[in-house]
Amino acid sequence: MLLAMVQVTTAQRIVDYAMSRRKTGRTLRPKKRAPIRPIIIGGFLALVLVLVAANILGGRRAPTSAGAIDPTNPQQVALGKQIYAVQCASCHGANLEGQPNWQQPLPDGSRPAPPHDDSGHTWHHPDDYLFNVTKYGGQRYSPPDYINAMPGYEGILSDAEIWAVLAYIKSAWSPEVQAAQERANEQAR
Ligand code: HEC
DSSP states (O other), rough: OOOHHHHHHHHHHHHHHHHHHHTTTSSSSSHHHHTTHHHHHHHHHHHHHHHHHHHHHHHHHHSSSSTOOOOOOOHHHHHHHHHHHHHHHHEEEEETOOOOOOOOTOOOSOOOOOOTTTTTSGGGGHHHHHHHHHHHHHHSSHHHHHHOOOOOOTTTTHHHHHHHHHHHHHTSOHHHHHHHHHHHHHHOO
């Protein structure tokens, strides 16, 4: 009984309060709507994050599309061979053999150009890495305190020309080395 009376008075108070607010001309509706704003802002931020993440991942994947470097394509390999002779042979050797004593660091701490044939380590790396090092140069992918003398070919060779020169290099590898590099590609995917 007592409890019921307390409840009635409480209910009456709530009604009175609502009426008094209405009389002052302020409605209760805007208060109810307020929480929508953080949801919109939160949703917008989430969308921006997704777009930024997609852009970073997309940017990383963009350079080589799957199958762009094809050592079984005779036209691509022939084009790559010409480009190699003009752009790469002076350092990496006319027959992909690299510079003499290529494993010994030079006095300035940099390394000579390694071979691109089976005896080197080019085939240890996936296609994306080989493409990026050729396009942007080796320094970008080395520790800051390491001097990497591999120049970048951005602005000198088109992406298709870089794919071609890498197709030529890959075409010179033995089947075992080609298969080993394909495993490096699969791991990178
Ligand atoms: C001025 C000399 C020079 C020229 C020209 C040159 N390179 Fe290099 N390249 C180097 C050197 C030096 C390295 C090794 C850098 C290091 O590891 O410190 C290298 C490394 C590389 C690597 C990385 C190999 C690995 O196993 O890490 C690739 C790929 C490569 N060169 C491709 C090319 C291609 C393709 C061309 C021609 C379009 C070319 N290079 C022209 C000097 C040269």
